Structures are given as structure tokens and as C-alpha cells.
Amino acid sequence: MKLHKTVVLVGMMGAGKTAVGKELARMLAVPFLDSDEEIVAAAAMSIAEIFERDGEAFFRDREAEVIVRLLRGKPGVLSVGGGAFLRAQTREMISELGVSVWLKADLDLLWSRVRQKPTRPLLMTSDPQATLAQLLAQREPVYAKADLVVETQPAYAIADTARAVLAQLALRADVLEGAST
Ligand SMILES: Nc1ncnc2c1ncn2[C@@H]1O[C@H](COP(=O)(O)OP(=O)(O)O)[C@@H](O)[C@H]1O
Ligand SMILES: O=C(O)C1=C[C@@H](OP(=O)(O)O)[C@@H](O)[C@H](O)C1
Numbered sequence: 001m002k003l004h005k006t007v008v009l010v011g012m013m014g015a016g017k018t019a020v021g022k023e024l025a026r027m028l029a030v031p032f033l034d035s036d037e038e039i040v041a042a043a044a045m046s047i048a049e050i051f052e053r054d055g056e057a058f059f060r061d062r063e064a065e066v067i068v069r070l071l072r073g074k075p076g077v078l079s080v081g082g083g084a085f086l087r088a089q090t091r092e093m094i095s096e097l098g099v100s101v102w103l104k105a106d107l108d109l110l111w112s113r114v115r116q117k118p119t120r121p122l123l124m125t126s127d128p129q130a131t132l133a134q135l136l137a138q139r140e141p142v143y144a145k146a147d148l149v150v151e152t153q154p155a156y157a158i159a160d161t162a163r164a165v166l167a168q169l170a171l172r173a174d175v176l177e178g179a180s181t
């Protein structure tokens with residue numbers, strides 16, 4: 001298999017972008033990149049600490065820069081933070097240099113995943129479940145602009161979802177050559 005463009009996984013917090021992206025990169029034998037991990041490593045601070053010290057706008061600017069830098073590298077799998085695709089300029093860069101895949105999940109599944117880890121600053125509210133629901137409603141129309149959509153299901157293991165993404169990519173000869181799925 002030969003990957004011609006970086007595959008960018010977009011979607012809500014808890015959709016599994018980071019977990020599925022790692023597995024997909026392994027299946028494709030290409031590098032795995034995660035914009036959050038890059039920002040955390042460069043800042044030597046957690047995402048929550050960056051939000052607290054420098055604010056969300058600062059984080060969003062760093063996120064946009066990191067994504068463009070990673071897109072210019074050799075093709076791989078790039079999982080971005082849930083808010084990254086909201087920025088029009090970032091969407092344009094992704095559509096120019098990569099292929100976007102929306103990992104779509106419903107509220108119950110997202111909540112079951114994110115409630116276990118209090119690491120996401122946007123959910124540090126008095127009612128994080130309601131906040132998640134609001135963000136999902138606001139963002140779904142934007143995620144729908146992605147090139148491809150893969151629905152994640154509660155019964156799917158990480159590898160099952162990665163295989164579902166691979167099957168979508170295999171339909172696009174301009175993205176992935178020689179897939180036998
Ligand atoms: N079938 C599955 N698919 C994706 N993630 C899963 C699955 N089962 C459990 N998870 C877990 O859900 C959590 C959220 O996934 P993560 O990859 O961090 O999402 P995101 O990067 O989209 O916020 C992680 O702890 C991940 O391991
Ligand atoms: O949805 C968002 O705005 C965010 C999602 C997070 O990444 P994940 O989507 O990987 O959880 C992280 O970038 C930050 O907490 C903001």
C-alpha cells in the first residue's frame with residue numbers, strides 16, 4: 001500500500017482520533033502524528049496548563065501552526081484536536097495537502113469516553129455533559145465538511161474503526177494505492 005496524502009482525523013473529543021490514528025498508522029506503516037502531542041511536547045505543559053496560562057486563543061494559534069507544519073511533512077496519519085477543524089484556514093490547508101476523515105460518534109459514546117479523563121479544559125464546567133452536547137451541536141455541521149466520514153460504534157474496538165477508515169481510504173486511489181480491503 002502506498003499513501004499519497006496525509007490522512008487527517010477530525011471530530012469531537014472522545015471520538016477516538018488519537019487511539020484510532022495510532023492503529024491506522026501502524027496498519028499503513030506510516031508515521032503517526034497528533035497535533036495535541038506536538039503542542040504538549042513543544043510547550044512542556046499539558047493542554048489544560050496551556051489553556052490556563054496562555055488562554056484558548058494562544059492554543060488555537062499554536063495548533064494551526066503545528067498542523068500546517070505536519071501537513072508539509074511526508075504522508076502519515078495526523079490526528080488533530082477536536083477544535084482544529086473549526087478554523088477555516090486550517091480546513092483549507094487540510095483539503096489542499098491532505099484528506100480529512102470525520103470520526104463520527106454520538107453523544108452517549110463520546111460522553112462515555114471523555115467522562116473518564118478530566119484532561120480536557122473545555123469540559124471543566126459545572127455540567128460537562130451538557131457542554132459536550134452543545135459543542136457537538138455547534139460543530140457537527142463543520143465536521144460534515146470533511147472529505148470522508150466513518151461512523152464509530154460502541155461495539156467497535158479501536159482496530160475495527162481503523163479498518164473502517166482504511167476501507168474508506170481504499171476507495172480513493174488518489175489517496176491510497178494498492179489496498180486490498
Ligand atoms: N473502540 C474504541 N475506539 C476509539 N477509542 C476508544 C475505543 N474504546 C476505548 N477508547 C478510548 O476512548 C478514549 C478517547 O479516545 P481518544 O483517542 O483520546 O479520542 P480523541 O483523540 O478523539 O479525543 C481513549 O481512552 C481511547 O482509548
Ligand atoms: O475539542 C476541542 O476543542 C479540544 C480537543 C482536545 O483534543 P481531542 O479532540 O483529541 O480530545 C484538545 O485539543 C483540547 O482539549 C481542545
Ligand SMILES: [Mg+2]
Nearest residue numbers: 017018036079
Ligand atoms: Mg486526541
